[in-house]
Amino acid sequence: xTSPEARRNGTRQALSADxxxxxxxxxxxxxxxWGLVVWTAGNVSARVPGEDLFVIKPSGVSYDELxxxxxxxxxxxxxxxxxxxSPSSDTAAHAYVYRAMPEVGGVxxxxxxxxxxxxxxxxxxxxxxxxxxxxFGAEIPVGPFALIGGDDxxxxxxxxxxxxxxxxxxxxxxxxxxxxxxxxxxxxxxxxCEDVARTVHIARQLGEPLPIAQSxxxxxxxxxxxxxxxx
Numbered sequence: 001x002t003s004p005e006a007r008r009n010g011t012r013q014a015l016s017a018d019x020x021x022x023x024x025x026x027x028x029x030x031x032x033x034w035g036l037v038v039w040t041a042g043n044v045s046a047r048v049p050g051e052d053l054f055v056i057k058p059s060g061v062s063y064d065e066l067x068x069x070x071x072x073x074x075x076x077x078x079x080x081x082x083x084x085x086s087p088s089s090d091t092a093a094h095a096y097v098y099r100a101m102p103e104v105g106g107v108x109x110x111x112x113x114x115x116x117x118x119x120x121x122x123x124x125x126x127x128x129x130x131x132x133x134x135x136f137g138a139e140i141p142v143g144p145f146a147l148i149g150g151d152d153x154x155x156x157x158x159x160x161x162x163x164x165x166x167x168x169x170x171x172x173x174x175x176x177x178x179x180x181x182x183x184x185x186x187x188x189x190x191x192x193c194e195d196v197a198r199t200v201h202i203a204r205q206l207g208e209p210l211p212i213a214q215s216x217x218x219x220x221x222x223x224x225x226x227x228x229x230x231x
Contacts, residue, residue, distance in 0.1 A: 021068035046183035058085030096154025106183030119170035134224035137165030
């Protein structure tokens with residue numbers, strides 16, 4: 001017989017996952033709003049607090065057809081636990097990130113135009129904007145080429161971002177992956193990644209962007225992360 005405590009824990013888990021399903025519908029709308037995805041490409045996932053589970057977009061479902069019920073729940077091995085649809089083709093990559101980086105609460109993947117153009121060249125976006133120093137605290141690095149479907153992409157994300165300030169990585173010839181303490185934070189990083197990638201690209205058409213001293217990058221990053229906004 002299931003104990004009352006186990007039933008309560010199961011109820012809390014269900015409530016957390018249900019709320020995340022709803023939240024992820026809105027966060028996928030944000031990807032459209034900011035022009036980061038086309039057709040069915042891209043995805044957002046969120047870790048279920050206190051559980052070895054995460055919620056992620058189903059594979060190949062149009063954004064305008066996403067509902068809380070269409071989101072799927074997977075374990076940290078990427079296996080489907082709950083849901084009527086097949087998980088995203090990037091599920092193994094998300095699962096690897098959650099296993100390797102317990103501080104991560106959300107993962108986003110896009111093929112946003114300008115950032116992906118940098119990824120196609122295998123070139124990091126240099127930190128030449130104060131807004132970039134604020135959000136990323138460094139260049140946006142390039143991760144290795146990896147095929148879709150297994151956890152090689154996840155391994156590349158973790159290897160590149162471990163010990164790096166940037167919450168975004170440009171996976172070579174592929175696109176953008178971002179991480180955050182929450183899914184919303186990871187979406188913000190994806191939005192900002194595309195914004196600075198576009199601006200730096202345009203700047204390079206006019207000439208070589210001026211560098212920012214590392215000491216100033218450090219100060220800007222510390223101010224934005226610890227002082228800026230409402231606390």
